[in-house]
Amino acid sequence: MVSNMPVIDTEKCDKCGLCISICKCGILVMGDDGVKAIESEDCSRCTTWCNTCELVCPTGAITCPFEVVLEDGRE
Amino acid sequence: MPINLDTIRGMPYFSGLDDSALAAVSRYFFEKKAVRGDTLVFEGAPAEVLYFVVAGVVKVFKTSADGKEQILHVIRPGDSFNDVPVLGGINLVSAAAMSAAVLNGIKKKDLEALSKEYPRIALNVINVLSQRVQEMIELVEDLSFRNVSGRVAKILLEHIGTGGGENPRLTQQEIAAMIGTAREMVGRSFRTLEEEGAIKIERNLIVITDKAALRKIAGIIE
Ligand code: SF4
Ligand code: SF4
DSSP states (O other), X not given: OOOSSOEXXXXXXXXXXXXXXXXXXXXXXXXXXXXXXXXXXXXXXXXXXXXXXXXXXXXXXXXXXXXXXXXXXXX | OOOOHHHHHTSGGGTTOOHHHHHHHHTTOEXXXXXXXXXXXXXXXXXXXXXXXXXXXXXXXXXXXXXXXEEEEEEOTTOEESHHHHHSSBOSSEEEESSSEEEEEEEHXXXXXXXXXXXXXXXXXXXXXXXXXXXXXXXHHHHHTSOHHHHHHHHHHHTEEOSSSOSOOBOHHHHHHHHTOOHHHHHHHHHHHHHTTSEEEETTEEEESOHHHHHHHTTOOO
């Protein structure tokens, strides 16, 4: 399964909080060793994949990876 | 809230100044708070204030005639925006807060007066401006000569997977690094490729809807 959450490298995260401040779906929270993506009752995953967290992160710690597929290659 | 001297010391414009000069500079600064979505600078309006981001994130963008927005830069704490026009004339781009943000601003006329009093500031201004010119030239190259969309198309073609998740996934920053451009440009290229009908973005899947068209954009001759 393709993950539904942004990928976070806590080693690289310097806890600046910028990604949390811009995230519209509110799934990012600060944990002890950096940002975490949480699942909550009403938002079980990052709903928009807007990539803004990746864009604003100064250290490249948070990313929203894509998989590339062919349309006719799908079921 | 008074402006912190250390914050000012860290700004490239005021590096190398002694404490008394910094104190003089700090008197001209004012603080501005913004909420997400606030437009801070309007393209085409006279440029009156140079801003430094203290907290939060600001996007610098241009809006096309049909209302599409192109983010040119993301300004993080410690960086400034509106540098070039504040020394010239009108705002070349717009800027808006992407999150709640705190800014330190200094008016154009005050910056000019300070530069006369402290020649070191004038020298710093020249350094900042030459860096900005460099960044602009890189952006112009990306926009006009480098055919970023074509190279993004090529990378997408090289990474076609099955959708099962076993293929290495791509991030915009990886693509940016592979083709030597800014992350902002990759997002723009995705939109261009989507408009051309070659791909469709479905959350975290990039679906190639017209492989032949994508190959053409990538410059692959059949
Ligand atoms: S992709 Fe957008 S919505 Fe999802 S976590 Fe990042 S900023 Fe939030
Ligand atoms: S923006 Fe990047 S470095 Fe800052 S808190 Fe988020 S993941 Fe960590």
